[in-house]
Amino acid sequence: MKTLWLLSLVLLAGCDGFTNEGTYKVKKETKNIDIQLGSSVEDLLKQSPARFSSDCLAAANICWHEINKSRGDRDLLSLSITQPESALELDQVVSLDIVADDAVSKNIEEVEVTFRGLPDNSTHEENRTLIYDLIDKLKAAGWHKYYFPSDPRIPGSELGKYDWEKSVFGRSPLSHPLFDPDRKMSLEQWTTSGMFYDWYLYRGDYLAHIKVLRNSAVASTETGSYLIKIEFTSLNTFWQNSFEEEKRPDWKKLLPEHLKALLLLRSEAESKARAAGVEIDQSYQAPAMELVN
Template identity: 25%
Template sequence: MPLTRKSIKILQWILSAFILFAAILVWTTTQEKKDGAMTPQVVMIKFGADGRQDAKNQGFSTMNHPSGVYRYQIHWDDPAKLGIVKYIQGPYSFDVDNVMIATGLGDKDSPEDGVDNWDINFNISSSKTTSHEEGRDKVMSLLGRLRSAGWKRYVYAASPRLAGREALKYVSSESGALYSLDSTYTPTIDEWKNLITVEPRWIFYADGVFLTLSLSYQSSGSPDMGYYLTDIQVSTASDHYTPYFTDSVERRKKWEKLISDELKPAREERSKKEAELKALGYTIDATYQPPPFEAPDFSAKADNAH
């Protein structure tokens, strides 16, 4: 069966999990390795056709899959000289250090859109191993920089709107829940130790783009020390909502006119879940502001605009 765009991206997430173990081997080996080709230490990434051209100009490798997904990728193999990625989006731009791999994806069905998804795999620290306290503090510092750049928290349309410690409590009680934590809440060390076992994530939104920061952790065998692999994925709104339109390329191209109806079941699921949580003593964060795409009348306005 040929791979679809969705399955390619699922494979990318699976690959990210294995990268952590590869990173451990890289950090612990004493053998020095050198690339045959020169890889720039600093690269800039952006969306659209410009992002695709910039990737080519900066030496990213290219893969055009028969399914129609094209990929641009660059990697840094020397643990003593990892990469720096500068993500460009006006006032929402940010830098990421200690990068191992940066990957961009696009779709041949929408060549005018260029790159619509970037994935950055990086180490949270330049150290070989990281303590729980340092790992937590560096993650919280990065989250703070994203907020300062204008990124706002995003909660999936079907997920309950919880804030602070209650969001963390919910993640801990819901096995396998892909929930967006509140980046303004700093966990205690004990909370952090429990949190990193479930591969936590913090999801943001800014000006038509979604960002997910997630991390994996592997103990080093030394008390309270381990290896952190952190991942930032940024995607355009059209890419973010692709799972709702996997049945049709034409429907995907018209996602703005269709998304309001597609999200109705999600909104109903959120209401039901929030009612259950309120009965358990949780407080619903009524101040949460979703992206404009998730307003019930967004599609009607988008249709009228055309």
């Protein structure tokens, strides 16, 4: 998967479409697509003002529906990602991918959005500002910080109280405190955290995974190339895919015990954290699907 990320960054950097001065040519976004999470994939394909290309694997009953632009295109995409009582407006979009697994659902369960980003000579600080502005946009639309059930609920504000670089009290958390969407990393933390950045938020029955890849093989330590994506995934799909394939038909029956096992791992890590003087985020409210008795 990381190899695909690196290839994507190389391809993106090879067609950035900006002038010799390092700034983009004038663009005009003309395609506005309304994506209602959980609604019919077929309806979206019919109503979209931009044409999707489709690639289907009949044997598996899966289709991939895509719209791909380049960073230099004049007609980039703008999206409205909607749920009941929420609309998230996204612009500067160069790629939109919808995965449709008819064996599971005919509705929109998985969406991947790729952004144009900044020209390749932009500073890390400029990119950090752009990405945190994107995170703030999600939060303003009602998306909240997500803790994976086995991860200790340690906010980013507690990072200075323990050595988190190798593990977080015995865990390698999916939702790492360094990538707390409610706290901005310092520029030093940003540039020394590695090539991959991951933030998780949720709203209702959907997760938003903000994925950023930074090209570390740059001549200057002050500038870099960044690939920025958001994956929107229904919790149904997220948890179903967490089981081995042969167990997936019964995933709903298996999920409560699976969650209890994960929450036990959280409890063990949080006990160690409390003993070390680290505060736990007791205000966190998990998605309804993850609440177990």
